Amino acid sequence: MQSVLGHDDAKDRFRRTLANGRLASTYLFVGPAGVGKRYFAERLAAALLCPRRDGASLEACGVCENCRLTAAGTHPDLLRVARPEGKTTLPVDLFIGPADRRNREGLCHDIALRPLVADRRVAIIDDADDFSVETANCLLKTLEEPPPGSLLILIGTSLARQLSTIRSRSQIVRFGRLEATEVASILCRQPDPLEPADAERLAAIAEGSVSRALELAEGQLDQARETLLRRLASPRLDANDLARVFEEETKAVATEPRIRRRAMRELLAATIATLHARLSTAADDPASVDALLRQLEACFEAESALGRNANQSAVVQSLAQQLARRAG
Structure with a gap:
């Protein structure tokens, strides 16, 4: 994960896990907002879906069909769920489908299907802080009996905001704040990069959060x-x-x-x-x-x-x- 700045402990943990063949079925990423948890999850998913990945490497090749699909956001075996704009919790429909398609759509249905392109299915669930008890219960069976070869990555900010049913069934991965130099470097590498002087000034007051620095900008x-x-x-x-x-x-x-x-x-x-x-x-x-x-x-x-x-x-x-x- 050379493109991921910081978070060396998390990188080392997953390298050891893959080297030992002990990848869990569910991980809960927790840490301050804007420090790169979602980006880390995306890069990890890309590596796991890449058939050319070498052993315990966390680097995807970036050129194979799987990598191109992942980069385009169209990989059929990479599922993404996030709280919709205007909602305060993750809706039940995202996990078990709308009322007229209950258990025939949604993440719990899709993660159980056979992979279409890769050799596994990966789901990234953003806004894990916003699970309701009802929605968490919908996911409970998937967490307790994960489909073979599936991987779920949940992204939140702190353990205190996670429901016990989610927390107790997940491997916890903690993320800390980025260094100001790392934030500044990321700001200069954005599609619309900031000038180095502006990046350094904003990074100094962003408290290790890239998203906060971008909001300030x-x-x-x-x-x-x-x-x-x-x-x-x-x-x-x-x-x-x-x-x-x-x-x-x-x-x-x-x-x-x-x-x-x-x-x-x-x-x-x-x-x-x-x-x-x-x-x-x-x-x-x-x-x-x-x-x-x-x-x-x-x-x-x-x-x-x-x-x-x-x-x-x-x-x-x-x-x-x-x-x-x-x-x-």
Whole structure:
């Protein structure tokens, strides 16, 4: 996996596993968002489907028919499932088919079919954090009795967000944050590459996440973040002014609600990081520590509200008021 930067522990683990012929049927990849878990899964799948792969190598040849199909996203033995836009959980239909085609379509049906081109079938299930109990139960039989030669890779962010029925039946593979130099290198290799100076600047504040760096590069999010941080640096916070900054800066990034919500999450993350940094230097001042903890609590409440698709303007107004009030 020369094209995969970082994650050497995961690479070594799979090399040993393949060398010993002990590949499990289900793996759960967990780690921060945007560090390359899905890309690692795609590269691993490509290697496993490539007939020219050499032994324990994690490198696909890149030129055979299987590799061309995988690269084009049309390999019939590579199945992909992800939470649809606008949904809060993985729908049951993705796993057992719609009501009029129950158990005749969906991932659980498709993974059990004989491979069409390769010698195995691989399924990548994104958004594993968003399994509902009902959907997880649909997958339970497949996890307990995996079809011969099949491989399932589930991608989530933390074990705490996984249902016990999923967690207990999976081999856990942990992914850490990327180094800033690795993030910068990836940003320069994108189809629409960033200038090296911009890549380094964004990588330095992206906390090891390529997706976060790319979001910062979109629209005016980078500038929005800097404007917010200047306001937060003021000795006194005005609730109305702070709410206006949140509202106007997210609107400057995009007018489309979904992207504005993402921008708001990024501004929240920047606020939380700022408050954490202040907390580390305020240990000798109990009053400051208490105020900072209350502000962090307000940020976490706002994050939770955004996750429930609460009205963004209402979330912003409430957050600004609590940050200003609790600063005192």
